[in-house]
Every structure is written in C-alpha cells, then in structure tokens.
Amino acid sequence: AQKVTQAQTEISVVEKEDVTLDCVYETRDTTYYLFWYKQPPSGELVFLIRRNSFDEQNEISGRYSWNFQKSTSSFNFTITASQVVDSAVYFCALIANSGYALNFGKGTSLLVTP
Amino acid sequence: EADIYQTPRYLVIGTGKKITLECSQTMGHDKMYWYQQDPGMELHLIHYSYGVNSTEKGDLSSESTVSRIRTEHFPLTLESARPSHTSQYLCASSGYPTGTPHSYEQYFGPGTRLTVT
Numbered sequence: 001a002q003k004v005t006q007a008q009t010e011i012s013v014v015e016k017e018d019v020t021l022d023c024v025y026e027t028r029d030t031t032y033y034l035f036w037y038k039q040p041p042s043g044e045l046v047f048l049i050r051r052n053s054f055d056e057q058n059e060i061s062g063r064y065s066w067n068f069q070k071s072t073s074s075f076n077f078t079i080t081a082s083q084v085v086d087s088a089v090y091f092c093a094l095i096a097n098s099g100y101a102l103n104f105g106k107g108t109s110l111l112v113t114p
Numbered sequence: 115e116a117d118i119y120q121t122p123r124y125l126v127i128g129t130g131k132k133i134t135l136e137c138s139q140t141m142g143h144d145k146m147y148w149y150q151q152d153p154g155m156e157l158h159l160i161h162y163s164y165g166v167n168s169t170e171k172g173d174l175s176s177e178s179t180v181s182r183i184r185t186e187h188f189p190l191t192l193e194s195a196r197p198s199h200t201s202q203y204l205c206a207s208s209g210y211p212t213g214t215p216h217s218y219e220q221y222f223g224p225g226t227r228l229t230v231t
Contacts, residue, residue, distance in 0.1 A: 045222040
C-alpha cells in the first residue's frame with residue numbers, strides 16, 4: 001500500500017518569505033514516482049513536478065525547488081521569495097510501479113499575504 | 115500544455131435528476147480517471163480506465179457509473195442525484211509516451227462543481 005502524508009494543513013506567510021511544504025511518503029515498491037500539484041482557488045490541479053525513485057537529484061525551477069531524500073522518505077517543496085500568486089492548495093502524490101492511480105496527500109493550503 | 119476538457123463547469127440540479135458529466139482529452143492518453151473532491155479536502159479516486167471498454171471502480175465508493183467507448187471520452191453519470199453528491203468532480207488523463215516515466219503524469223481538467231438541492 002502507498003500513503004502520502006502532508007502534516008501541514010495550513011501555512012500563512014508574508015510576501016517574499018521562503019516557505020517549505022513537507023511531504024512524507026510510504027511505499028514498499030522500489031520503483032515509484034512522486035509528484036507535486038498546485039490547486040489555485042479556481043479549482044483545477046496544475047502539474048508542477050515528477051520525481052523518479054531512482055533519481056535523488058534535487059531540482060530547481062525558478063523560485064521553486066524540490067528536495068527528495070529516500071533515506072527519510074521525504075519530498076519537500078520550497079518556494080523562495082513567495083508571492084501572492086503562490087496562494088493555493090498544494091498536493092503531494094505518489095504512484096508505485098505496481099499501482100494504478102495516484103495516491104494524494106491531504107494537501108497544504110498556502111496563503112501568501114502582501 | 116495538457117488539453118483536457120470538462121463540461122459543465124458548474125451545475126445546480128434537483129434531487130432525483132439524472133446527470134452526465136463530460137470529460138474529453140485530445141492528447142491520446144490511454145488512461146483516464148475521475149476524482150471527487152470536497153472543498154479544501156483531499157482527492158478521492160472514484161473511477162479509472164486503462165483504455166477503451168476498460169473501467170474500474172476506485173478507492174472511494176461511488177453511486178456513479180462511467181463508460182469508455184472512445185479513447186478521448188470518459189463521461190460520468192449519476193442516475194439519481196442526491197444532496198450527498200454535492201462536490202467537485204475532477205477528470206484526469208495520463209499515459210503517454212507509453213512505458214516512460216512521463217506516462218505516470220496525470221493532467222487534470224478544470225473540474226465540475228456539482229450542487230444537488
């Protein structure tokens with residue numbers, strides 16, 4: 001079975017602060033894929049990143065960065081110099097090679113105030 | 115850029131009515147999914163399909179049904195809507211290029227917000 005835990009339910013920061021969203025996962029599979037999605041108030045889910053279990057290299061994309069550590073089963077997401085437009089619910093998700101669909105965490109609601 | 119469409123975006127309907135939520139994708143993806151999400155809550159998989167004429171129920175029990183007659187089309191039907199069906203329904207697709215890590219990426223439609231009165 002697979003499980004994703006996002007312990008932070010809500011985070012509130014002031015614009016330009018850095019913020020890290022935590023994601024911890026469980027799976028017995030050795031091959032799996034991790035994802036982050038953003039859900040703005042409009043409701044659609046926007047794909048942000050996919051990470052493969054065999055590639056622990058961290059990734060940076062503009063103000064976004066992701067830290068994948070298999071030793072702690074974590075896949076954390078950091079937003080640098082946050083902006084109001086970053087306000088959204090962020091979901092971490094996992095699918096194992098043997099699975100049929102994504103397993104989502106419960107999401108972290110991020111509010112960035114001016 | 116993913117191309118997956120859902121109609122209607124918003125629907126308010128009375129109890130007992132039959133409704134069909136439409137979902138179409140133009141990416142040639144073989145896998146399609148329906149999720150149910152209450153406001154601010156987690157997503158629950160209610161149906162999925164691996165291809166034409168293949169449909170399965172997801173982890174969350176649902177009174178809805180789905181069909182997959184064409185690759186690009188995956189409609190969801192409620193035979194008799196009830197207030198407990200009030201929720202947001204999100205359609206997603208994935209699967210291309212087949213057998214690559216990219217095939218696990220799911221792309222979502224804009225969702226249908228359903229209210230049953």
